[in-house]
Amino acid sequence: xxxxxxxxRRSNALVALLIAAIIVGTASVLAGxxxxxxxxxxxxVSGSLGSWYAIGSGTLVRATxxxxxxxxxxxxxxxxxxxxxAEGQFLIGAAAGTAIxxxxxxxxIVLILLVLAGAAIAGAAWAGIAAxxxxxxxxxxxxxxxxxxxxxxxxxxxxxxxxxxxxxxVYPQSLTIPAAAQLPRFGASTxxxxxxxxxxxxxxxxxxxxxxxxxxxxxxxxxxNPHAARSAGLIDVERVTMxxxxxxxxxxxxxxxxxxCGVTYAxxxxxxxxxxxxxxxxxxxxxLNAAAVIVTGIVFGALEAGGASMQRDxxxxxxxxxxxEAGIILALVVFQRIRLTGAGAATR
Amino acid sequence: xxxxxTAFVDATIRTxxxxxxxxxxxxxxxxAGVINIxxxxxxxxxxxxxxxxxxxLGLVGGFAAGVASGVFMALLFALxxxxxxxxxxxxxxxxxLLAVGLTGTLYRALYGTSGAALSIATLSPIPVPLLSTIPVxxxxxxxxxxxxxxxxxxxxxVWWWMYRTHAGLALRAVGESAVxxxxxGVPANRVxxxxxxxxxxxxxxxxxxxxxxQAGTFAENMSAGRGxxxxxxxxLGRWHPLGxxxxxxLFGASSALQFLLQAMGLALPYQLFLxxxxxxxxxxxxxVAGRVRAPAALARVDDE
Numbered sequence: 001x002x003x004x005x006x007x008x009r010r011s012n013a014l015v016a017l018l019i020a021a022i023i024v025g026t027a028s029v030l031a032g033x034x035x036x037x038x039x040x041x042x043x044x045v046s047g048s049l050g051s052w053y054a055i056g057s058g059t060l061v062r063a064t065x066x067x068x069x070x071x072x073x074x075x076x077x078x079x080x081x082x083x084x085x086a087e088g089q090f091l092i093g094a095a096a097g098t099a100i101x102x103x104x105x106x107x108x109i110v111l112i113l114l115v116l117a118g119a120a121i122a123g124a125a126w127a128g129i130a131a132x133x134x135x136x137x138x139x140x141x142x143x144x145x146x147x148x149x150x151x152x153x154x155x156x157x158x159x160x161x162x163x164x165x166x167x168x169x170v171y172p173q174s175l176t177i178p179a180a181a182q183l184p185r186f187g188a189s190t191x192x193x194x195x196x197x198x199x200x201x202x203x204x205x206x207x208x209x210x211x212x213x214x215x216x217x218x219x220x221x222x223x224x225n226p227h228a229a230r231s232a233g234l235i236d237v238e239r240v241t242m243x244x245x246x247x248x249x250x251x252x253x254x255x256x257x258x259x260x261c262g263v264t265y266a267x268x269x270x271x272x273x274x275x276x277x278x279x280x281x282x283x284x285x286x287x288l289n290a291a292a293v294i295v296t297g298i299v300f301g302a303l304e305a306g307g308a309s310m311q312r313d314x315x316x317x318x319x320x321x322x323x324x325e326a327g328i329i330l331a332l333v334v335f336q337r338i339r340l341t342g343a344g345a346a347t348r
Numbered sequence: 349x350x351x352x353x354t355a356f357v358d359a360t361i362r363t364x365x366x367x368x369x370x371x372x373x374x375x376x377x378x379x380a381g382v383i384n385i386x387x388x389x390x391x392x393x394x395x396x397x398x399x400x401x402x403x404x405l406g407l408v409g410g411f412a413a414g415v416a417s418g419v420f421m422a423l424l425f426a427l428x429x430x431x432x433x434x435x436x437x438x439x440x441x442x443x444x445l446l447a448v449g450l451t452g453t454l455y456r457a458l459y460g461t462s463g464a465a466l467s468i469a470t471l472s473p474i475p476v477p478l479l480s481t482i483p484v485x486x487x488x489x490x491x492x493x494x495x496x497x498x499x500x501x502x503x504x505x506v507w508w509w510m511y512r513t514h515a516g517l518a519l520r521a522v523g524e525s526a527v528x529x530x531x532x533g534v535p536a537n538r539v540x541x542x543x544x545x546x547x548x549x550x551x552x553x554x555x556x557x558x559x560x561x562q563a564g565t566f567a568e569n570m571s572a573g574r575g576x577x578x579x580x581x582x583x584l585g586r587w588h589p590l591g592x593x594x595x596x597x598l599f600g601a602s603s604a605l606q607f608l609l610q611a612m613g614l615a616l617p618y619q620l621f622l623x624x625x626x627x628x629x630x631x632x633x634x635x636v637a638g639r640v641r642a643p644a645a646l647a648r649v650d651d652e
Contacts (some may be wrong), residue, residue: 022450143579157619270438321449322446322452323446325449329441342375
């Protein structure tokens with residue numbers, strides 16, 4: 001027992017060293033190539049936390065899709081559903097939301113509600129493909145959701161060059177959505193929009209449902225041990241996982257529409273810089289707790305906003321943020337012992 | 349028509365080559381009871397390593413560096429998954445993210461931020477005498493870069509090794525039940541690390557092939573989902589080397605369909621062709637997945 005503990009402790013230290021070495025190594029290669037690391041670090045901090053504008057219009061704006069997509073991943077993982085497809089569900093939600101915003105004429109509040117509902121349904125339907133493949137055909141959702149991400153990206157590429165392209169047919173993007181469909185901002189001097197509050201409300205509601213309702217209990221039970229949940233009776237495991245899968249897709253789809261209605265105002269190909277993948281880190285850092293996703297979403301929002309300003313001000317490629325994110329995930333997976341597969345976690 | 353058919357076969361083989369390499373490696377890994385979602389990152393690392401190696405040391409150095417980069421990332425994965433018994437899906441996702449970040453950053457650091465396409469000499473196709481003159485199939489199968497020919501040895505070789513040798517039996521035993529394998533004297537963890545390293549070598553070689561035998565250059569994210577496709581191909585091929593090679597050919601053929609359809613004069617949006625292989629893979633998985641059995645201990649290193 002004690003020998004094993006010391007062994008684990010030693011390897012934990014090794015892991016911490018290794019991750020630090022990767023990050024420091026990357027920084028020194030950048031320094032060696034002539035980048036100003038000090039200036040990059042200053043830009044990273046000032047671009048995310050340096051001013052009220054940076055916090056509101058940088059960090060929190062980027063945190064909004066990460067919180068919603070992170071919540072989507074957290075709910076799926078909680079129920080033992082390995083939904084790696086938040087990215088694709090986000091894109092489909094964005095496309096459906098844009099189509100509704102452009103195609104329907106209605107008063108602002110009605111239109112926004114229609115857009116958000118339509119995007120959630122579209123995201124759920126896209127996730128539903130993987131959910132049905134899992135329940136009927138025993139296809140691992142890890143594989144199917146990733147394949148669906150590529151399908152969604154190709155579909156989006158087709159839409160913005162085909163049926164949804166702006167009328168002049170010059171740019172691969174949709175029309176700008178009407179003002180009635182744009183989410184209101186918190187004042188003229190900020191880019192922060194109503195979507196941020198929607199994201200927080202979604203997290204608090206999900207937290208309450210998972211923590212205090214019978215349905216939430218069933219999700220936790222199935223995620224903790226589907227066999228035990230099944231043999232204890234009264235829990236329809238298939239139904240619980242299916243619902244969690246659809247809810248996850250709906251939230252990711254919602255995130256996509258909110259990004260369109262709050263930030264970009266149009267649909268184009270690279271509308272998501274990998275939000276659906278970063279969302280996995282957001283959910284894990286929150287230990288799959290719906291309320292904690294708010295905090296971790298903001299942390300990663302700050303990292304993304306800082307990374308962008310780093311590229312702008314110091315020329316350091318913002319993709320370096322991915323190295324830091326990977327380091328965080330690797331550290332978490334060792335130190336928090338989060339499990340999705342194997343003993344005590346949901347597998348078929 | 350015959351030139352179209354020739355182009356179709358040729359495109360099929362070219363698409364399939366890196367996929368067979370990567371999927372063959374993943375087959376070894378999964379047969380040892382480990383699923384490595386980080387394969388995508390391993391291919392990308394192999395591609396970048398090949399670029400650096402080739403600009404410094406030439407073609408052979410490029411391939412060696414690609415393989416070495418793949419092995420390095422795979423051993424990192426093995427440290428977390430086998431030694432520390434961490435969750436395989438999360439670790440694999442992090443490995444891919446790490447590879448995207450590292451290759452993207454280093455590429456811009458070493459070769460400038462302009463992103464100007466670097467051009468490297470590629471391995472030229474070497475026609476096999478006589479065989480390459482077979483009508484329709486000859487060019488596709490026998491006028492390829494030598495990497496493709498190694499597969500004609502590697503695929504049956506891995507099959508023979510897996511089903512006809514003691515070591516292959518040990519590998520499959522670990523994937524079914526590590527506890528039982530240990531009881532029979534098989535060092536389960538060493539087998540797993542070995543399998544993961546081989547998977548890394550083949551994944552790295554797949555990446556090197558993309559750069560040094562096909563594209564002649566590196567681009568950020570140039571693995572473009574091939575690692576994930578390879579993992580699906582392993583399931584389609586029922587965890588069997590010959591089945592995997594066949595499934596990869598099928599995928600290659602569905603990608604190459606655009607040549608045939610364009611020749612027929614069908615004006616369909618090109619995204620449809622790009623999406624077709626993914627859709628077909630999904631459909632094929634639905635047809636196959638329920639009726640095949642994965643290695644019993646897949647993704648369960650921690651169960652001991």
